[in-house]
Structures are given as C-alpha cells and as structure tokens.
Amino acid sequence: MARSMAPKQDTAARILEAADEVIGEVGYDAASVADIAARAQVNKALVFYYFNSKPELLERVLERYYTAHAEALAAAVASTGSLRDRLHNMMDAYMDFIAANRRYPRLVQHLVSSGDVHHVLIQRNLRPLFEWITNALGDAVPASGHLAARQFFVTFSGAVINYFTYAPVLENMWGEDPLSDHSLAERRAHLHWMVDTFLDALA
Numbered sequence: 001m002a003r004s005m006a007p008k009q010d011t012a013a014r015i016l017e018a019a020d021e022v023i024g025e026v027g028y029d030a031a032s033v034a035d036i037a038a039r040a041q042v043n044k045a046l047v048f049y050y051f052n053s054k055p056e057l058l059e060r061v062l063e064r065y066y067t068a069h070a071e072a073l074a075a076a077v078a079s080t081g082s083l084r085d086r087l088h089n090m091m092d093a094y095m096d097f098i099a100a101n102r103r104y105p106r107l108v109q110h111l112v113s114s115g116d117v118h119h120v121l122i123q124r125n126l127r128p129l130f131e132w133i134t135n136a137l138g139d140a141v142p143a144s145g146h147l148a149a150r151q152f153f154v155t156f157s158g159a160v161i162n163y164f165t166y167a168p169v170l171e172n173m174w175g176e177d178p179l180s181d182h183s184l185a186e187r188r189a190h191l192h193w194m195v196d197t198f199l200d201a202l203a
Contacts, residue, residue, distance in 0.1 A: 011040075011042065011046065011050065012050045012051075014040045014041070014042070015036065015037075015040045015042060015046075015047055015050055015051065015057075016057075016060055016061055016064065017040070018036050018037075018039035018040035019031070019036045019040075019057050019058070019060075019061050020061050020064075020103055020107070021039060021103065022035050022036050022039055023058065023061065023107060023110065024103040024106045024107045024110070025106075027110035027113075027114060028058055028110060028111060028114055028118065029114055031054075033047050033048070033054055033057075036057070058118075058121070059121060061107075062107075062121050062122075062124075062125065065101060065104050065107075065125060066124065066125050068097060068100065068101055069097055069125055069128070069129075070128060072093045072094065072096055072097035072100075073090070073093050073094070073097075073128060073129065073132060075089065075093060076089040076090040076092070076093040076132070077132055083136060083137070083140060083199065084195065084196065084199055086136055087136065087156075087195045087199070088192050088195060090129075090132065090133070090136070090156070091156065091160065091188070091191045091192065091195060092188065094129070094156075094157065094160045095160055095184070095187070095188055095191065098160055098161060098163075098164050099164075099179075099184060102164060102179070105161045105162075105164045105165040106165065108122055108161070109165060126157070129153070129157060130150070130153050133149055133152055133153045133156060134149040134150070134153070137149045137152060140202055141202065147202070152198070155198075156191075156195075159191060159194060160191065163178070163187055164179075166178075167179050
C-alpha cells in the first residue's frame, strides 16, 4: 500500500511546491493553475485531481508553512529561564523558520496586499507568535499604549521578516549577501541586542 501511495504523494508535493513558487513570484491573483501545472510538469486536470480549487491549493501551501512555523516555535515556547533568554530563543526560532522558508515573506506580502480575503489564513499563522509574545511579556508591559505587547509583537516579527523581504535590495547596497551565514549571524546578534535594549529600558 505504501508503495502505491508514494507516486501520488510525490505528485501532490510537486504541485504544492510549484504553487508555492508561482504564487510567491507573481502573487495569488496573477498565478494561474495552468502556470502551476506547467511548473510542476503535470497537466492542468491533474492539479484539480489533487486539489479541488485554486483557493484550496493556496490553503494547502500555507498549511505547510503553518506546520513549519509551529515546529520552529515549539522549542521557544517550551524553553525556560529568564524573560531575556526566552525572547532570545523566540527570535532565534523565528529567524530559523524564515531562513528555512525564504519564499514565505514574499508570499505573505502578496496576500496582504491583495485584500482582506486572505487575512484569516495569515492570522492563523501569526496568532501563535502573537500569543506567545503576549504571554511571555505578561505583566512586564502595560495592556495598552506604546509599550503594549502588541507593539512588541509587530516590532519583533517585523524585524525578522522584513530583513528577508528586503534582502535582494540590501545585497547591492551592502556589497555582500545579506543571506550568507556571516550576515545571518550578524542579524541574529543585532536582534538579541534589540531585545536586550528593550528589556533594559523596561527595567
């Protein structure tokens, strides 16, 4: 049974990978099932055999990211130690997630700019990170205002995801690859410094 299922799983995975690439390149609205089929090297009918519709295909693509995102944050959520240590772990986990899923920032950017029809899907992915930061900060920050947990959520998550979004532009400005191991280590150290600076100011 497992042997007979393997070709189907491989084809479905290839279609999902193609959809991820095409949507990330041109956006969901401009992406056609025909383009996705061509990228996956299958016929269009086969795409609809595995996935009932284009919206379902998008949801399945995002589900792969949800799973990877949850796995990346699991260690940070389970970590112990000081608030500083746990926030460092969270930033590291989010960096690791985006570094391993580099098409994700562009995909989300396309979906956000295409209107609120996709916002529920994006919220489903962002909510665990938002809740983690809110719970981690707890009573250390006020419930509202410029130091509220929701502001730190935007600052922390944006500091990671925007780095990868702008990386292609930064390379020419910096004269080096922002996604090299050296540059990513430098960015990670900066994020730790940012967390420390915020926490020192709160103290």
